[in-house]
Amino acid sequence: MSLSKVVLLSTLLAGCGGDGGSSIDAAPGSIDSAAPDGWTSLLEGDWTLPAGQPDTYYCVYATVPRDMYIKAFRPMIPVGTHHTVLTLFSGASPADGTHLCNVGTNGQSMIYGSGVGTPDFVFPQGVGLHLKAGQRLILNLHLYNATDDTISGRSGTYIQEATASEIQNVAEIVLAGPTFTLQVPTGMSTQSGGCNISAITSQPIQVFSLSGHMHKTGTRVKSVITRGTQEIVLQDEPYNFEKQLFHMVDPPITLQPTDKLTTYCTYNNPGAPKRFGDGSDDEMCFSDLFYYPAQGANFTCSGL
Structure with a gap:
């Protein structure tokens, strides 16, 4: 396997000369010629x-x-x-x-x-x-x-x-759901795991985009906030491993530090039981929350 190359690129400054930016080896501060217009x-x-x-x-x-x-x-x-x-x-x-x-x-x-x-x-x-x-x-x-x-x-x-x-508002993203406790049996099943929002923030946050992340046997993701006796469904969407999308939330949803988030993942597993893992043939179960203001939070929240 070949060693990858790396380049950090920024916009082309007026008056820059030379041939910088013509290849992947361009120096920082140059444009990669392969980048699409505007990117x-x-x-x-x-x-x-x-x-x-x-x-x-x-x-x-x-x-x-x-x-x-x-x-x-x-x-x-x-x-x-x-x-x-x-x-x-x-x-x-x-x-x-x-x-x-x-x-x-x-x-x-x-x-x-x-x-x-x-x-x-x-x-x-x-x-x-x-x-x-x-x-x-x-x-x-x-x-x-x-x-x-x-x-x-x-x-x-x-x-x-x-x-x-x-x-005006700096954002970050957190993945919330079960990790090493996740087990997916053969056949249809729904598994769940939670996150205390207090593990992310000590102040209200504004969720403006949502997604989910599973692997190949995932079919649906549902994210539910528990606030006292109230349940608030953030998303309840079909899931397609080949087309992983974020959904914009307008207006944003305010989450409080006292809230609890539960992620429900539905699977159709035709093979042997699966566990949590990074491999394509393992499984995951996450709600992806994009929110502001950024808290410097750990990007995974699990363990209810």
Whole structure:
């Protein structure tokens, strides 16, 4: 398997000369010529997987070269990309570049994620992200090759930049649901797990987008808030592993620190029982909450 390349790219400044930006090896501060019009490549990695290569992880590390405000994401998810997770990372090592890693190699706070078939994600007006010069990022790439041929690709994240005045509310994302307690028997079943919102925040938060994450046998996700004797259904949606979508919530839903969130995942499992795991043939069960203001929360919430 080839060592991936990494590049952190920002918008082209007026007057920049030379041939920077013409290839994947462009220096920070240049435009990747392969980026679609209006989009900037934030970070990305090249990879090659031999035929039948099982679940494999590479982590792309990069340092933000300047303050950046983000109003939209677009994933680079060629065939062979199971999902990506983009987190803020506080460590000084390893150096910027791409390294073999595992499913648990992530920073604390998640700012974006993509799965199979994920479309562009555009923040509501006034909402977005602020990356500060010198912050470090990890893009965890979950890769696999289920074909009989060697495949190569480039996985990563494009962004659309905003001005500071456009972003009044800085957002983050949390995945809430069962982890190592999850068991999926053969046949149809619904499994659940919870999250105390107090594990995320000590103040009210505004949820403006929702999704769910399961693997191949998942068919439906339901997210329910318990507030005293009241139950509030946040989402109750069919799930398709090949088309993982976020749903915008307008107006946003206010969650209180005293709330409890329960995620219900329905499965149609034709094979042997499954457990929680990162492999494509394992299973997961998460409600994905995009909210503001950002709390610096751990990006998984589980354990009710």
